[in-house]
Amino acid sequence: MIQFSAVAKRYPGGQEALRGVTLEIAAGEMVAVTGRSGAGKSTLLKLAAGIERASSGTVVVSGQNLGALGETALAVLRRRIGFVFQDHKLLYDRNCFENVVLPLRIAGFAREEAARRVRAALDKVGLLARERALPVALSGGEQQRLCIARAIVNRPMMLVADEPTGNLDADYARAIVELFASFHQLGVTVLLSTHDEASVAGLGCRRVGLAGGTLA
Amino acid sequence: MIWLRMHAHAALEALGRLARQPVASALSILVLAIAIALPVVAAVALRSVGAAAASMDTEPHVNVYLELAATDADARRVEHALRAHPDAARVRFVPREQALAELKSTTHLAEILAALERNPLPHAFTVRVRTTAADRVADMRAQWMKLPGVEQVQADFEWSQRLAGWSAFAGRALWGGWALLGAAVAFIVGHLIRLQVVTRRQEIEVSQLVGATAADVRRPFLYHGMAQGLLAGALAVGLAAAVAGWVGLELQALANPHAFEFKILFIDTSEALAILAAGAGLGLVGAWFAVSREMRRFSGAREGNLLPV
Numbered sequence: 001m002i003q004f005s006a007v008a009k010r011y012p013g014g015q016e017a018l019r020g021v022t023l024e025i026a027a028g029e030m031v032a033v034t035g036r037s038g039a040g041k042s043t044l045l046k047l048a049a050g051i052e053r054a055s056s057g058t059v060v061v062s063g064q065n066l067g068a069l070g071e072t073a074l075a076v077l078r079r080r081i082g083f084v085f086q087d088h089k090l091l092y093d094r095n096c097f098e099n100v101v102l103p104l105r106i107a108g109f110a111r112e113e114a115a116r117r118v119r120a121a122l123d124k125v126g127l128l129a130r131e132r133a134l135p136v137a138l139s140g141g142e143q144q145r146l147c148i149a150r151a152i153v154n155r156p157m158m159l160v161a162d163e164p165t166g167n168l169d170a171d172y173a174r175a176i177v178e179l180f181a182s183f184h185q186l187g188v189t190v191l192l193s194t195h196d197e198a199s200v201a202g203l204g205c206r207r208v209g210l211a212g213g214t215l216a
Numbered sequence: 217m218i219w220l221r222m223h224a225h226a227a228l229e230a231l232g233r234l235a236r237q238p239v240a241s242a243l244s245i246l247v248l249a250i251a252i253a254l255p256v257v258a259a260v261a262l263r264s265v266g267a268a269a270a271s272m273d274t275e276p277h278v279n280v281y282l283e284l285a286a287t288d289a290d291a292r293r294v295e296h297a298l299r300a301h302p303d304a305a306r307v308r309f310v311p312r313e314q315a316l317a318e319l320k321s322t323t324h325l326a327e328i329l330a331a332l333e334r335n336p337l338p339h340a341f342t343v344r345v346r347t348t349a350a351d352r353v354a355d356m357r358a359q360w361m362k363l364p365g366v367e368q369v370q371a372d373f374e375w376s377q378r379l380a381g382w383s384a385f386a387g388r389a390l391w392g393g394w395a396l397l398g399a400a401v402a403f404i405v406g407h408l409i410r411l412q413v414v415t416r417r418q419e420i421e422v423s424q425l426v427g428a429t430a431a432d433v434r435r436p437f438l439y440h441g442m443a444q445g446l447l448a449g450a451l452a453v454g455l456a457a458a459v460a461g462w463v464g465l466e467l468q469a470l471a472n473p474h475a476f477e478f479k480i481l482f483i484d485t486s487e488a489l490a491i492l493a494a495g496a497g498l499g500l501v502g503a504w505f506a507v508s509r510e511m512r513r514f515s516g517a518r519e520g521n522l523l524p525v
Contacts, residue, residue, distance in 0.1 A: 051425065072429045079427030089422050103426040105225065108218035150426065 001027040001158065001189050002048050007057035009043050009213075017043040019213045021057070025191060027157075030184040032200040033193040035210035041193035042086065042162050044210065048191055049081045049160045050074045062157060079107050082151030084161035084192075088143050090135045096122060096146055097131040103154045121149040125179065141172040148179060159183055161192040165199045173199045181205075222435065230439035233412075234447075241444075244408050248448030249455055251401050252495055255393045256456040256483065261463075262390055263481045266383045276348045280341040280360055281368040290365035291339045297363050298343055303356055306344040312337045338367060345371075398498055401448070405441045405502030413437060413510040421514065430511060437507045438500055445499020449492040457482060 002025040009018040018040045025031050025048075033041045046052040047059050050066050059066045064077060090099050100121055104114040122128040125145035127138075135143055144164060151159060161180060165173035173196070181203050184190045194200055200207065209216030234241040280298065282291060291309065298307045310318075315337040320326045345356065357369045413420065420433050464480035483491070 072431070075424065075427055075429040075432075078425070083425065085425075089425060091419055091422060102423060106423060106426060106428045106432055108222045108225075110221065154427075 001025055001029070001062060002191070003058075003060040004044075004047070005058045005060075007047065007054045007059055009040075009047065009052065010055045017213055018047075018054075021213075021215055023208060023215065025189065027189055028184075028187050030181065030190040030203070030205035031192075032197075032203070032205050032207050033191065033210060034197050034200070034207055035193075035195065035216065037195055039210040040213040041195075041210055043213075045083075045160050045162050045191060045193055048158075049083050050077050051083070079103065079154055080157050082148075082154065082156035082159045084144070084147050084151045084159070084164050086163040086166055088135075088147045090143060090146060090150075092135050095132050095134055096127055096138075096149075099135065099146060100150045100153050103150060107154060117153050117155075118149075121153040124152065125149045141168050141176070144168065144172075144176055145179070148176070152183065156188065158189040158191065161190070163193055163195065165194060165196060170199075177203060222432070223439075226435040227439045227443075229436045230443050233436075233440060234443060244404075245444055245448045245451060248401055248404055248444060248495070248499075249451035251397050251404065252448055252452035252491065253455040253459070255390065255397050256452055256491060257459050258386075258390055258393060260456060260460050260480065260482055262383065262386050264479060266387070267481055268478050276345050276371075278343045278345055278353070278356060278360075279370045280343060280366060281370070282339045282365050283367045284336075284338050286339055286365040286367075294360075294363050294365060295341060298341055298360065301343075301356065301359070303346045303352060304343050305346050308342045308344075310340045310342060312339050315340060398494070401445065401495070401498040402502035402505075405444055405499045406506035407502075408444065409437050409441050409503040409506040410510055412440065413507055417514065420511075433511065434504070434507045438503050441499040441503025441506075442496045443499070445495040445497065445502075446492055447495075448499070449495025452495065453483070453488045453491055 002023075004021050004023040007018055007021045008016065010016050021040075021044065023044075033044055035041050043052065047054055047066070048061065050061065050069070053067060061077065062080070064073075066074065066077070069077065091102070094102075097115075097118055100118045101114050104117060109117070119128060119131070122131055125148050127142060127145055127149060130138065130142070135146060138146060144167075148161075148164070151161075159180065164176050164180070168176060177192075177199055180190050180192060184205070190205075192200075197207070280294065282294065286294075295307060295309055298304050312335050316329065316335050319337065320329050345353070347353065353371050357371060360366055360369045420428075423433060460480045460482050467478050467480070
């Protein structure tokens with residue numbers, strides 16, 4: 001599903017976030033990328049989701065070399081990958097329904113089908129009763145779940161979550177991680193990052209450690 | 217089908233955005249409409265003046281009026297002298313009776329003229345001349361004024377020729393006006409769309425993160441610009457029609473007493489449709505440049521990151 005071959009990522013200014021990372025993640029696998037803050041976890045996830053390009057090396061997702069794809073093809077590929085952002089990336093002037101329907105509108109879904117899928121996704125994360133609420137009216141955990149609903153509404157082949165439990169208390173964090181585990185059990189490839197190894201303990205997923213931009 | 221749905225959705229979104237901000241939208245469209253209406257009004261004025269000028273006799277001629285007391289023998293002597301002049305191409309004698317009859321038939325003064333005890337008009341000659349050079353016309357006038365029995369010599373073709381010349385020049389200048397005001401419309405739409413893009417920057421960036429292509433981002437803004445241009449074009453035609461109608465009424469009121477006919481020639485349906493299409497096209501072009509420019513700026517602000525994370 002995902003192959004990293006000698007991948008390096010340097011940002012303008014010279015900061016090297018990843019160095020020589022070689023990693024393979026099989027379809028349907030659940031992988032937790034662990035490491036301290038600044039280890040390069042977010043960069044790895046963004047490369048896997050086609051949000052950033054590698055400076056060197058190759059990233060292949062579902063048989064497609066992302067470095068060789070044009071902007072449009074990369075955008076179309078992102079429609080098949082659900083990304084849960086650390087800072088949520090919600091539209092705070094739109095209600096829950098409108099936030100979740102955004103990927104379906106972009107993909108050109110018919111209104112009725114889109115509404116059906118949005119309600120199913122909101123139901124899955126326990127927010128169906130809040131579909132008309134604005135994100136500011138939601139708690140941190142609910143906002144995280146709303147972000148997950150937006151990520152799964154397109155029925156993606158892969159879910160990528162960057163520190164999905166970062167700002168949550170232990171109970172909420174556990175619930176969120178279990179939600180990802182339930183998607184994994186449905187056959188979805190799940191790649192998530194966390195600095196808190198305890199939050200993914202007991203899930204039975206593979207753990208990949210990162211330190212200073214290299215695999216630990 | 218998906219393609220069509222995406223376009224329909226973008227068009228509806230653009231119209232919805234216009235409807236949700238009725239005052240701001242109306243003011244923007246009004247500004248655009250005025251910019252489009254200005255050259256339309258100018259074109260209508262030019263066409264009307266051009267038609268009036270074309271209906272006038274612009275062949276160079278000089279009118280020679282004899283004294284009221286001039287006899288037929290005087291008239292024959294003057295005619296002979298006029299025909300002998302090298303710059304006279306053709307000479308037509310207008311007897312005073314014929315002049316009176318023409319005046320009665322072509323003006324509304326028939327009743328007044330009928331009330332007069334005697335014909336107030338003199339014998340006259342209309343001389344088609346071969347030149348319009350000011351010095352030669354002046355020589356001609358001076359020579360003919362000296363002829364016995366001649367009261368007045370008038371060379372009154374110059375103004376109509378000048379009018380025709382100015383009309384042709386204004387026609388050429390109008391194309392420049394169209395180009396300038398067309399560019400102004402595109403810039404205004406571009407500026408309005410740019411503000412929209414900046415306001416919706418977060419939405420655009422999130423859309424790109426969840427799979428929107430550049431075309432997906434651009435599409436609703438293009439429809440927005442096109443809708444503004446189209447509505448402005450329609451309003452401009454309405455404004456121009458109102459101005460033309462008002463000017464037409466005013467001129468009619470002025471022209472009647474002098475029996476001078478000046479018709480306002482307004483644009484026809486196909487021209488009105490062309491203005492609507494031009495408005496939509498300019499809106500589209502303005503929006504295209506604004507969105508493309510802002511998207512490039514967004515990309516630049518990310519300092520090499522593909523997307524804003």
